[in-house]
Amino acid sequence: MGAYIVRRLLLMLVTLIGMSILIFVMLRLVPGNITDIIFDSAGFVNPAQKKKIERQLGLDQPIAVQYVNWIGGLMRGDLGYAYVSEKPAIEEIVPRIPVTAKLAALALIFSTLFGVPLGVLSAVRQNTWLDYVLRVFSLSGLSLPAFWLGLLILMACVHWFGWIPIYRSTPDSPWQELALLCIPAAAVGFRSSALVMRLTRSSMLEVLRQDYIRTARAKGASETAVNYDHALRNAVLPVVTIIGIEAAFLIGGLIVTETVFNIPGVARFLVEAIRWRDYPIVQNLVMFIAIIVVFVNFAIDMMYAVLDPRIKYEE
Amino acid sequence: MRSKLAFAVALSIAAPGLVATPVLAQKQGGTLRVYHRDNLPSGSIHEEATISTVQPFMGVFNNLVLFDQQKPLNTPETIIPDLADSWAWDATKTKLTFKLHPDVKWHDGKPFTAKDVQCTWNKLTGKDPDDFRKNPRAIWWQNLKEVTVNGDLEATFVLNRPQPSFLSMFASGYTPVYPCHVSTKDMRTNPIGTGPFKFVELKRGDSVKFVRNPDYWKKGKPYLDGIDWKVIENRSTRVLAFVAGEFDMTFGTDITIPLLKDINSQAPQAICELAPSYVSINLIINPKAAPFNDPTIRKAMALALDRKTFIDILSNGKDDISGVMLPPPEGVWGMPPEMLAALPGYSTDIEKSRAEARKIMEGLGYSESKVLKVKVATRNISVYRDPAVILIDQLKKVYIDGELEVVDTSIWHAKVTRGDYSVGLNLTGVSVDDPDVNLYENYSCNSERNLTQYCNKDVDALIDKQSQETDFDKRKKIVWEIERKLAEDLARPIINYQRLATCWQPQVKGFVLHRNSIYNNWRYEDVWLDK
Numbered sequence: 104m105g106a107y108i109v110r111r112l113l114l115m116l117v118t119l120i121g122m123s124i125l126i127f128v129m130l131r132l133v134p135g136n137i138t139d140i141i142f143d144s145a146g147f148v149n150p151a152q153k154k155k156i157e158r159q160l161g162l163d164q165p166i167a168v169q170y171v172n173w174i175g176g177l178m179r180g181d182l183g184y185a186y187v188s189e190k191p192a193i194e195e196i197v198p199r200i201p202v203t204a205k206l207a208a209l210a211l212i213f214s215t216l217f218g219v220p221l222g223v224l225s226a227v228r229q230n231t232w233l234d235y236v237l238r239v240f241s242l243s244g245l246s247l248p249a250f251w252l253g254l255l256i257l258m259a260c261v262h263w264f265g266w267i268p269i270y271r272s273t274p275d276s277p278w279q280e281l282a283l284l285c286i287p288a289a290a291v292g293f294r295s296s297a298l299v300m301r302l303t304r305s306s307m308l309e310v311l312r313q314d315y316i317r318t319a320r321a322k323g324a325s326e327t328a329v330n331y332d333h334a335l336r337n338a339v340l341p342v343v344t345i346i347g348i349e350a351a352f353l354i355g356g357l358i359v360t361e362t363v364f365n366i367p368g369v370a371r372f373l374v375e376a377i378r379w380r381d382y383p384i385v386q387n388l389v390m391f392i393a394i395i396v397v398f399v400n401f402a403i404d405m406m407y408a409v410l411d412p413r414i415k416y417e418e
Numbered sequence: 419m420r421s422k423l424a425f426a427v428a429l430s431i432a433a434p435g436l437v438a439t440p441v442l443a444q445k446q447g448g449t450l451r452v453y454h455r456d457n458l459p460s461g462s463i464h465e466e467a468t469i470s471t472v473q474p475f476m477g478v479f480n481n482l483v484l485f486d487q488q489k490p491l492n493t494p495e496t497i498i499p500d501l502a503d504s505w506a507w508d509a510t511k512t513k514l515t516f517k518l519h520p521d522v523k524w525h526d527g528k529p530f531t532a533k534d535v536q537c538t539w540n541k542l543t544g545k546d547p548d549d550f551r552k553n554p555r556a557i558w559w560q561n562l563k564e565v566t567v568n569g570d571l572e573a574t575f576v577l578n579r580p581q582p583s584f585l586s587m588f589a590s591g592y593t594p595v596y597p598c599h600v601s602t603k604d605m606r607t608n609p610i611g612t613g614p615f616k617f618v619e620l621k622r623g624d625s626v627k628f629v630r631n632p633d634y635w636k637k638g639k640p641y642l643d644g645i646d647w648k649v650i651e652n653r654s655t656r657v658l659a660f661v662a663g664e665f666d667m668t669f670g671t672d673i674t675i676p677l678l679k680d681i682n683s684q685a686p687q688a689i690c691e692l693a694p695s696y697v698s699i700n701l702i703i704n705p706k707a708a709p710f711n712d713p714t715i716r717k718a719m720a721l722a723l724d725r726k727t728f729i730d731i732l733s734n735g736k737d738d739i740s741g742v743m744l745p746p747p748e749g750v751w752g753m754p755p756e757m758l759a760a761l762p763g764y765s766t767d768i769e770k771s772r773a774e775a776r777k778i779m780e781g782l783g784y785s786e787s788k789v790l791k792v793k794v795a796t797r798n799i800s801v802y803r804d805p806a807v808i809l810i811d812q813l814k815k816v817y818i819d820g821e822l823e824v825v826d827t828s829i830w831h832a833k834v835t836r837g838d839y840s841v842g843l844n845l846t847g848v849s850v851d852d853p854d855v856n857l858y859e860n861y862s863c864n865s866e867r868n869l870t871q872y873c874n875k876d877v878d879a880l881i882d883k884q885s886q887e888t889d890f891d892k893r894k895k896i897v898w899e900i901e902r903k904l905a906e907d908l909a910r911p912i913i914n915y916q917r918l919a920t921c922w923q924p925q926v927k928g929f930v931l932h933r934n935s936i937y938n939n940w941r942y943e944d945v946w947l948d949k
Contacts, residue, residue, distance in 0.1 A: 134829055135828055135829030135832060139832035140828040141552065143830060143831045145467045145552040145554040146869075148831055149866055152552065187622065188607065188622050261658050261662045265662055266662060267655075267658055267659050269650070269655060362652050362655075365649075365651075367621065378827075378828055
């Protein structure tokens with residue numbers, strides 16, 4: 104197990120180095136750079152001034168030198184300066200991370216809390232009216248775009264309650280924040296819950312047909328014990344995998360949700376930074392997301408061994 | 419004559435409001451909540467050419483003089499003192515001396531002096547080593563030879579030649595006085611002014627906050643404790659938030675005609691005013707890109723335009739057909755409709771114009787079976803894309819098969835400046851309703867903001883000529899002559915001038931929307947909340 108963990112950690116390091124190169128190069132392949140954008144709000148481009156700014160920002164140096172400077176800074180904990188705000192990148196990024204993290208966590212909790220039990224229910228009541236209703240519910244979750252659902256929620260709130268659940272200022276208390284984040288989390292978690300529900304259902308149906316389930320029933324185990332102790336425990340493995348993948352993909356959904364609900368999180372900020380070619384923000388943020396994704400995958404692999412004793416990470 | 423005209427127009431616009439609004443005593447206190455439409459690029463007004471910066475930050479500063487915030491029209495007659503208590507021209511009309519208000523302090527407590535005025539214009543004319551990173555309105559000050567100071571309270575602007583419009587440029591929201599002792603970099607991130615509101619913080623993509631300047635030199639002002647701007651990029655969200663009462667005001671000119679209908683029905687208490695934005699939708703044709711280097715093709719394109727269809731589709735017919743200058747009644751310099759209709763490409767008989775255009779194209783070898791394929795470039799924003807689609811449809815009528823090329827908005831100006839386009843659709847805002855501002859900025863050979871790099875020495879000479887003319891009527895005639903030449907040369911055919919709405923809740927008092935510029939009435943020192 105120990106050797107496996109060390110091997111995985113080394114592989115993660117290689118992956119992250121590869122990611123850093125990819126992020127750095129791809130960002131610079133996109134047409135236009137920050138100097139074009141700085142001038143855009145002035146409605147013209149002055150080539151001489153543009154060169155001067157490029158020199159000031161180090162953009163006139165060879166790309167390899169720029170990469171080494173970035174990685175060197177990263178090692179020292181120096182993320183550089185944001186091009187647009189001219190503030191340290193870390194000051195721009197750090198306050199936004201908790202907002203998105205809370206939203207993502209809430210969305211994941213929402214999708215798991217709804218997806219898994221409803222998936223089990225749908226499986227054990229296969230081909231009943233309840234199953235059909237839940238299947239329609241899950242299909243709508245998969246097919247409704249998050250931005251549309253978000254707007255619909257906002258319109259409904261304004262129409263019926265004369266109130267709009269968007270971020271106006273930093274919430275006064277954690278409870279107020281929770282109340283504000285619940286609705287966007289539900290909007291973004293709806294899709295994930297539908298996916299989790301469908302996967303739980305199909306996985307459960309497969310497990311419920313196994314011989315050991317029949318044996319459990321023959322032994323006189325209660326339906327609840329059969330469904331939750333015997334079936335769900337074995338059916339949950341692919342569900343955990345999909346929750347892990349969803350955690351990584353959630354950032355895509357959050358971009359739209361943060362925009363619609365005006366949440367000052369990191370996902371919307373990332374898109375904005377890409378639009379502005381704010382390299383220090385984009386490359387550090389994408390790197391941060393890459394690290395999270397790599398570690399979540401690692402954690403899920405480790406969780407397999409906990410959930411299924413048959414899985415052993417040994418030579 | 420000119421002042422009479424301006425007065426008549428101002429009265430016609432303001433009268434209903436004056437009659438309907440009872441006089442109320444201003445109340446002190448409260449924070450004005452306004453939404454902002456996008457991420458503002460910086461807090462330095464001098465370095466930007468966008469309402470996104472000038473609207474929130476104008477209250478941080480003072481100008482030497484200002485367009486009266488309480489009068490709807492910007493004209494030389496509505497210019498009032500600001501940091502300058504008075505001003506006077508010398509006999510040669512080449513020296514303009516401002517007497518400055520005493521005992522004015524910057525927000526950091528340092529005294530404001532004539533040196534600050536000198537510094538600001540030295541930066542604008544590139545004479546200060548700490549010059550601006552971008553200087554979009556450098557062309558405004560091309561006639562300025564130097565700024566001299568006489569003690570702490572007198573500054574004189576020495577011009578190369580007389581320029582009657584010179585004072586108007588000082589009155590724009592784009593012309594604040596900057597402090598000498600603060601670097602241009604700090605002015606972008608943490609601006610210091612003498613104005614009614616102090617900058618607190620700018621959270622990128624989130625908010626901008628200002629608080630009342632308790633030591634403001636205009637005693638008793640401002641009335642508000644502060645202004646909180648919330649950035650909401652999604653238009654549906656921000657309009658819904660205004661309808662829900664979360665904001666006291668919308669961002670200026672953010673409300674389109676369809677949205678105005680929504681607000682009128684969902685928030686009937688809101689006060690919404692539709693006004694010309696002095697932002698034109700215009701066709702840009704690269705005269706260096708073949709086959710558009712042939713003026714006859716450019717002429718055919720101009721003849722294909724059906725401006726009425728544009729405005730019917732885009733604004734339910736509310737926008738204005740116009741030449742280069744904003745049309746009357748709000749525009750002081752625009753041509754009357756009958757004169758406009760006589761300009762090349764402005765005929766109301768569209769079918770006849772298009773028949774002529776087809777004849778031109780046929781002469782060049784094009785026909786229904788052999789169309790000219792072209793990419794129509796525009797920014798990837800709906801206000802650009804929508805008219806571009808209409809343009810493509812109209813060009814089809816004259817054997818030009820356009821394909822929409824949406825350009826990432828952040829690289830639009832870089833692409834156009836490089837000349838990396840054949841045909842494009844652009845939006846251009848003008849900050850002061852004055853020929854010097856509009857014509858020098860957009861059509862003179864040496865302007866950096868002359869996007870199409872149109873250059874006609876005869877037109878340049880006429881622009882200089884009108885710039886020096888002191889008689890309003892004579893000057894107007896020269897301006898109209900320039901209009902005619904620009905239309906003939908298809909310098910940058912103006913399709914229409916937009917009308918957009920700004921809305922505010924009934925508790926917002928003391929705000930007057932300007933009718934011939936969107937850049938000059940955001941000081942907020944007269945605004946108060948009746949709560």
